[in-house]
Amino acid sequence: MDLSIPLRIPSRVVPVGNLPLGGDYPVRVQSMTSTDTLDTRSTVAQAVRMIEAGSEYVRITVPGMKEVENLREIKKELSRQGYHTPLIADVHYIPKIAEIAATIVEKVRINPGNYLPPRVARHASHETDNGKALEQIAGRLSPLLKICKDRGTAVRIGVNHGSLSGRITDLYGDTPLGMVESALEFARVCSHLDFHSLVFSMKASNTRVMITANRLLAERMRLEGMNYPLHLGVTEAGAGEDGRIKSAIGIGSLLADGIGDTIRVSLTEDPEFEIPVAYNILQAAGVRITKTEFISCPSCGRTQFDIQAALEKIREKTSHLKGLKIAVMGCVVNGPGEMADANYGYVGAGNGKVHLYRGQQLVEKNINELFALEALISLIKTSGDWFDPAP
Ligand code: SF4
Structure with missing residues (x-):
């Protein structure tokens, strides 16, 4: 994706004790x-x-x-x-x-x-x-x-x-x-x-x-x-x-x-x-990633599952996956298009059912919402993006 603005305007490195700033060092x-x-x-x-x-x-x-x-x-x-x-x-x-x-x-x-x-x-x-x-x-x-x-x-x-x-x-x-x-x-x-x-x-x-x-x-x-x-x-x-x-x-x-x-x-x-x-x-601002990024819609009349509860449970289990973008969207009408550059998508499919996406690709359809969190975790695992939280 070309956003034309550089992620960071180049600056010189300034040593500050054991932790320099500027250049390619994190903000x-x-x-x-x-x-x-x-x-x-x-x-x-x-x-x-x-x-x-x-x-x-x-x-x-x-x-x-x-x-x-x-x-x-x-x-x-x-x-x-x-x-x-x-x-x-x-x-x-x-x-x-x-x-x-x-x-x-x-x-x-x-x-x-x-x-x-x-x-x-x-x-x-x-x-x-x-x-x-x-x-x-x-x-x-x-x-x-x-x-x-x-x-x-x-x-x-x-x-x-x-x-x-x-x-x-x-x-x-x-x-x-x-x-x-x-x-x-x-x-x-x-x-x-x-x-x-x-x-x-x-x-x-x-x-x-x-x-x-x-x-x-x-x-x-x-x-x-x-x-x-x-x-x-x-x-x-x-x-x-x-x-x-x-x-x-x-x-x-x-x-x-x-x-x-x-x-x-x-x-x-x-x-x-x-x-x-x-x-x-x-x-x-996308300049220093320290945790999982969650993309979630506000929900509307098209949402047919408890999106707030789902997001909370997903955050609880996946918030240690630094750098991963996980979308939780209310419906399949606009959800897949709006979850942009998410790595994984958990999208309401109607009547308490959920579709799972890897990127923009639909990989599992109509999962009962009771089992959808487990299915999401196992999708992340089989895709090689999972690691266990630090003790
Ligand atoms: S993604 Fe679907 S459920 Fe969420 S706000 Fe947009 S239209 Fe409504």
């Missing part, structure tokens, strides 16, 4: 602790819950000097407990903190707003101002980049819609274009300083702003011959169903465009609850 899932970074015990316990849920990187906020020093304790304790998941320091304000963090953890996130001159000089032309700004950025960034280069630490330039520098908003407004320009001038400075272990993010709580900024950045990077990986996330997405839908729209739209190398779902919930949502978004 990585990460989350962030919500504990006090000075509270080693709580932070380690929460990080462990995140890792056990599947978080491939753990980000920890580092607002001050005391917290950055405590990163060593957190890392040591995680390691003592057998967890070597790469850690990311989230640094907002002070360049010196980022420099210390870069000697401890595998990746540092910085906010470009804190490395930039505050405002365009009143009488300076944009060119003069930009030249000076780039010099200042280079001057403030180079100590960090030198440490990162020596230690193999990656850097994320995390642009947030809500915290663009005054200089950028003076030039471009509080817009997706401003976010992109902010990222690009950092990319150019890093490139000039021969530092390329970079990841970029364009975050906003408004999904349209976040989607537009990321699309624009991907296109501008392509035009400038850059291929840095992108980190996707909707900030302040909320909680519950609202937060999940908002994240799925923002992150999922970009993944469907082939954009994105690592994602973070931000929910106002304990961070371990973000991880299953992240994997579900990746699976729904």
Whole structure:
């Protein structure tokens, strides 16, 4: 099937400890602790819950000097407990903190707003101002980049819609274009300083702003011959169903465009609850398959069996068959045509009877629904696609 859009826009590989991102590596899932970074015990316990849920990187906020020093304790304790998941320091304000963090953890996130001159000089032309700004950025960034280069630490330039520098908003407004320009001038400075272990993010709580900024950045990077990986996330997405839908729209739209190398779902919930949502978004976008995919119709007047109960039973027995697509459809009128690229189909044939399909091929007809689940499992087995669930 030619969908014309690449499954993933090619990006360079960026090493992050023992787990690189970008290139052909799977789109990585990460989350962030919500504990006090000075509270080693709580932070380690929460990080462990995140890792056990599947978080491939753990980000920890580092607002001050005391917290950055405590990163060593957190890392040591995680390691003592057998967890070597790469850690990311989230640094907002002070360049010196980022420099210390870069000697401890595998990746540092910085906010470009804190490395930039505050405002365009009143009488300076944009060119003069930009030249000076780039010099200042280079001057403030180079100590960090030198440490990162020596230690193999990656850097994320995390642009947030809500915290663009005054200089950028003076030039471009509080817009997706401003976010992109902010990222690009950092990319150019890093490139000039021969530092390329970079990841970029364009975050906003408004999904349209976040989607537009990321699309624009991907296109501008392509035009400038850059291929840095992108980190996707909707900030302040909320909680519950609202937060999940908002994240799925923002992150999922970009993944469907082939954009994105690592994602973070931000929910106002304990961070371990973000991880299953992240994997579900990746699976729904078709970029990282971690479980069986079920294709099922909503049913209608044509359905003559209990499709909800059937789907539930089928899920129970087959949800470990990672990568397999199983369709459960209400009728033979539209079911076979609509189950698209399913590997197996369980399709209502009227009066409590079921047809079974392998791909688009009808292989067993009119099975009593009481025996249809067993027949489906045995069809999957004889076709060589079955394996037993892990104990
Ligand atoms: S596949 Fe058949 S039963 Fe299901 S919604 Fe479509 S027409 Fe109705």
